[in-house]
Amino acid sequence: xxxxxxxxxxxxxxxxxxxxxxxxxxxxxxxxxxxxxxxxxxxxxxxxxxxxxxxxxxxxxxxxxxxxxxxxxxxxxxxxxxxxxxxxxxxxxxxxxxxxxxxxxxxxxxxxxxxxxxxxxx
Numbered sequence: 001x002x003x004x005x006x007x008x009x010x011x012x013x014x015x016x017x018x019x020x021x022x023x024x025x026x027x028x029x030x031x032x033x034x035x036x037x038x039x040x041x042x043x044x045x046x047x048x049x050x051x052x053x054x055x056x057x058x059x060x061x062x063x064x065x066x067x068x069x070x071x072x073x074x075x076x077x078x079x080x081x082x083x084x085x086x087x088x089x090x091x092x093x094x095x096x097x098x099x100x101x102x103x104x105x106x107x108x109x110x111x112x113x114x115x116x117x118x119x120x121x122x
Contacts, residue, residue, distance in 0.1 A: 014091045015090060015092075019098065022085065023086045025102070026085060026102035027082070036113060038071070040116040041067050047060060047119050047122060048122060060122045063115060063118075063119050063120060066115060067115045070115065071108075071112055073108075074109070075108070077104070078107075081102070084101045085098050085101040
């Protein structure tokens, strides 16, 4: 094993000059999608105003529960995937995982928005 391989910086030809593009796009999209998902998930319980909290359809209450579970579990997933996309080494070897992690960071807020906008009638 070559001792230089442990601490040596990557060869300049292996550096990915566009490594910051995908995480930057994900950051820009998350700056819009994240607050929108939080806002609409916070307003989604008002869907039960017409039927009262006890007389709403099971489909509506299940959808609302799914919205809030996705928000709670998706927050750490979004933060972890977004942070990992930024912290991966900036070499060509890590370009595909960086793209996947950036895309994964966008899924929870998009899923929350889709669930909120497709709530069944109460």
